[in-house]
Amino acid sequence: MKKDTDWFEELYNNADGDSCAIPWAKLSPDPLLLEFLSNHKNLQGRALVIGCGLGDDAKEIADAGFDTIAIDISKSAIKWAKQRFEEDDITFCVEDIFHLPKEYLHSFDFVFESLTIQSLPITFRPEMIEAITSTVASNGKLLVVAHGKNEGETFEGPPYPLLINELGLFQKYGLKQLEFSIYEESSNLSSLKFKALYQN
């Protein structure tokens, strides 16, 4: 039976090495991640990148000195990221956020999540947010970047932009919110962008 996440593998596989066929692939790190890394130079240790795609954010995090693991459900995305960054010291792994190995639990000093939560239908949201939360070590930090929408707005999806109050689930599952920013970013996919920083 087809799973809700199978289309990711089909997309990466059919792209056949052409990043123009991957709508979210910019081949550069997220500017909000760059800003975070330049403001948190004291943060070090193990990092996890959720839904890493072609690996640019993982590369930046590894260059900032973190011992970095980057996961994606798509084996073609992971193969591609490995090829792009074969000279870098990054562990790229095929993993499903919903079935993470036990050793991932509470074991990362920095977790970066960009645009994965919104890429799955809303019914997956609590389980996904709980799974991401479970990877953050005691005192570790989690940076979340997500497209969002205002109450009452509708977008067909995917992606399925988040409402602000859905991010409250990170606090429900035990994290403390340290920073929160909203950016207006109107497109046919979403109207807002959220950046949130949490600590365990």
Ligand SMILES: C[S@@+](CC[C@H](N)C(=O)[O-])C[C@H]1O[C@@H](n2cnc3c(N)ncnc32)[C@H](O)[C@@H]1O
């Ligand atoms: C919209 S893309 C975002 C990619 C990248 N994080 C970025 O910001 O450009 C979502 C990524 O999450 C991956 N993904 C989707 N479901 C996943 C799951 N259950 N576990 C791990 N990765 C998943 C997809 O394969 C895809 O690469």
